[in-house]
Amino acid sequence: YNILHTSSAVLGPNIMSFSFFASRSANRESYFNTSMLNVETNYSYLFLKAFRMGSGIGYYENAGWNKQLGAKQQLSATLIKKLAVDVEMGYKKAIKTYRQELANQLYMNAGLRYNF
Numbered sequence: 001y002n003i004l005h006t007s008s009a010v011l012g013p014n015i016m017s018f019s020f021f022a023s024r025s026a027n028r029e030s031y032f033n034t035s036m037l038n039v040e041t042n043y044s045y046l047f048l049k050a051f052r053m054g055s056g057i058g059y060y061e062n063a064g065w066n067k068q069l070g071a072k073q074q075l076s077a078t079l080i081k082k083l084a085v086d087v088e089m090g091y092k093k094a095i096k097t098y099r100q101e102l103a104n105q106l107y108m109n110a111g112l113r114y115n116f
Contacts, residue, residue: 014045025063031102035063044074052076060092066103067096084113 040058072090
């Protein structure tokens with residue numbers, strides 16, 4: 001089974017969201033096909049009138065691999081009318097480790113978006 005729920009609340013120009021994801025699997029070997037539980041909360045707010053910042057914290061559990069606490073920070077901006085950039089950095093710290101692979105994760109994502 002898979003359960004996914006996301007709720008958002010608009011707080012003036014800011015947005016607060018909560019996400020819950022649970023998945024059940026009999027597999028304990030493949031990292032992307034095991035039972036998982038993810039709970040996250042995020043707060044998105046305007047920064048210097050031209051940027052949108054997003055801050056988040058979460059709990060992540062992947063059966064047979066690890067349990068983690070994490071935090072992330074995202075920056076989004078429209079560079080010109082139709083071109084936007086998103087940059088996200090995050091860190092997940094293992095609080096319980098069953099396997100060393102992917103236990104502590106530092107990551108960065110970047111993307112450009114052009115709206116026609």
